[in-house]
Amino acid sequence: MSKRYPMPIPFGWFGVGYSDELEKGESRPIKYFGKEMVIFRTEDGQAVVLDAYCPHLGAHLGYGINQEAGQGGRIEGNTIVCPFHAWRFDDTGTVTEIPYAKNIPPKVANKQCLKSYPVQEKNQVIWVWYHPDPNQAPLWDVEDLEEANDPAWSEYEKYEWIIKTHPQEMGENAADPAHFRYVHQVAEFPVWESVQDGHKTHGIQRADMQTPRGIVKGKIMTNNAGPGQAWTRFEGIAETFLLSQITPVDEETVHVRFAFSQPLKDGKKPEGGVEAAIIGDIRKQLREDTPIWENKVYRPLPVLCDGDGPIAKFRKWYGQFYAEYDGNL
Numbered sequence: 001m002s003k004r005y006p007m008p009i010p011f012g013w014f015g016v017g018y019s020d021e022l023e024k025g026e027s028r029p030i031k032y033f034g035k036e037m038v039i040f041r042t043e044d045g046q047a048v049v050l051d052a053y054c055p056h057l058g059a060h061l062g063y064g065i066n067q068e069a070g071q072g073g074r075i076e077g078n079t080i081v082c083p084f085h086a087w088r089f090d091d092t093g094t095v096t097e098i099p100y101a102k103n104i105p106p107k108v109a110n111k112q113c114l115k116s117y118p119v120q121e122k123n124q125v126i127w128v129w130y131h132p133d134p135n136q137a138p139l140w141d142v143e144d145l146e147e148a149n150d151p152a153w154s155e156y157e158k159y160e161w162i163i164k165t166h167p168q169e170m171g172e173n174a175a176d177p178a179h180f181r182y183v184h185q186v187a188e189f190p191v192w193e194s195v196q197d198g199h200k201t202h203g204i205q206r207a208d209m210q211t212p213r214g215i216v217k218g219k220i221m222t223n224n225a226g227p228g229q230a231w232t233r234f235e236g237i238a239e240t241f242l243l244s245q246i247t248p249v250d251e252e253t254v255h256v257r258f259a260f261s262q263p264l265k266d267g268k269k270p271e272g273g274v275e276a277a278i279i280g281d282i283r284k285q286l287r288e289d290t291p292i293w294e295n296k297v298y299r300p301l302p303v304l305c306d307g308d309g310p311i312a313k314f315r316k317w318y319g320q321f322y323a324e325y326d327g328n329l
Contacts, residue, residue, distance in 0.1 A: 004252050005166045005298050007328070009033050010321035011131040012199075012226030013142050015245030015257055018158070019124050022047060027072035027080055029062025033130045034250040037117070038062035042078040047126045048091045049117040050080070055095075055108055059084035092116050123148035123243060124156065124259075127229070130248075132323050140199050143225045147233075147241040147261050154269035156243075156259040159283060165293035167227055167246045167254050168318050173289060174203065174222060175314035178307055183292065184285050194310065196317045199226050207236060227321050238274040239263050242282065258282070300327050 016030055016039060027040035029052065036052040038061040052060045062072035064083025073080045079088040079096055088097040093114030095104055103109075118129035122142045129138045147153045163170075173179070175194070180186040194203035203222040218236020228247060234240040245257040260279050262270050270276070304311060319328030 006300060007166060007168055007325050008322060009248045009251055010167060010227040011323060012228045012321055013127045013129055014228035014247040015125045016128050016247060017126045019121050019126055025075045027062060027075060029060060029072060032247055032249055036060060038072055040075055040080050042075060044078055046091060047119050047121055049119055049128050050093050051115040054082045054084065054087060055113045056085055056087055089114055125245065142229060145231055148243065152264055153261045154264055156261055157279065158259050160257045163254050163256055163290055163293060164252060165254055166252065167248055169293055170246055171227065171318060172311060172314055175309045175311050177309045183288050200224060201317065227318065234278060238278050240278050
C-alpha cells in the first residue's frame, strides 16, 4: 500500500502538552513523530522528554504500576525509574543507578543511552524539538507571546483533535482562499497578504463583519514560527488570541491543539456574545475541513488556476522544514 504523502515529518518545535497538565513527579507515555516517548517532570520542576524503551530489556518507561507517578515510571529527584527493574535515568537519558547491581555495564556507563529531546516551556505549553538527525540542535527558539502570560487576558479555552492528515496540508489552508467560499460558505474570498521571513511568516487578512450596527471592520493577523507553532490575533468586533499547535503523531496523523484567550471584562472572561461566536466559528471551520483533509490525496504538482492563492509560494516556504525531501522546491 502506497503512502498518502511523499513528505516526511517536518522538523521544528512542536507542542506535546500544556504545562499545567504535567505535575512534579509525574510521568506518562506520549507518541509523536512516529516515536514512543516518555514525558516527566522532575522534582525541581523541569519537563523532560526521552525515548521510551529501556536499553536493559526494553520496558516502556511510560507504562507501569506506579499510580502516584501517573502512568509511567516513578520520579526520584531528577531521575525517572524504569518500572521493570528500577534502572534510573537522568534528564540526558544516561543511566545513573542500577539498584541491584554492583556496577553499571560498560556499554551504558557514563553515556547517553536514551535520546533526550530539547524542551522549552513557553506560552503555558511544553514544546519539543524534533529533527530526523538526532544530533541537530534547535535552529530557532519558540516565540514568546504576550497574550499567553498577560493577566489581563483570560485563561486558555482549550480544544484538541486527532486528524488523519499531514501538517503541511493544514498549513496550506491559509494559502487557499477559494476554499473558504465552498467549504465554509464565506461570501467573499478572504483578502490575504503574507510575508515570509526565514522560518517565520506574517499575514494580514481583512475580516469585515455584518452586524446589527452595520459593517464592523476587522482584521486577522496570522503568524507562524516553523511548522508547529502558529498564532492568530483577531481585531475588530471582538479581540481574540488563538495559539495553534499542530504536532505530527506520525507521517499521516496530527494532534491539533487550539488555545483561545480574550481580554477580561471587569476581571472576568467574556461569556457568550460575539466573543463566543468567534471561537465557535473557528471550531466549526476546522470540523468542516476535517473530512476533506482525511479523505483527499496530495498532489505534488497540482493544476492551479488564476483564482487560486499562493499555494506554490507556501509549499516552497514549508519545504525548508524537510531534511530529506525536496519535492516542494
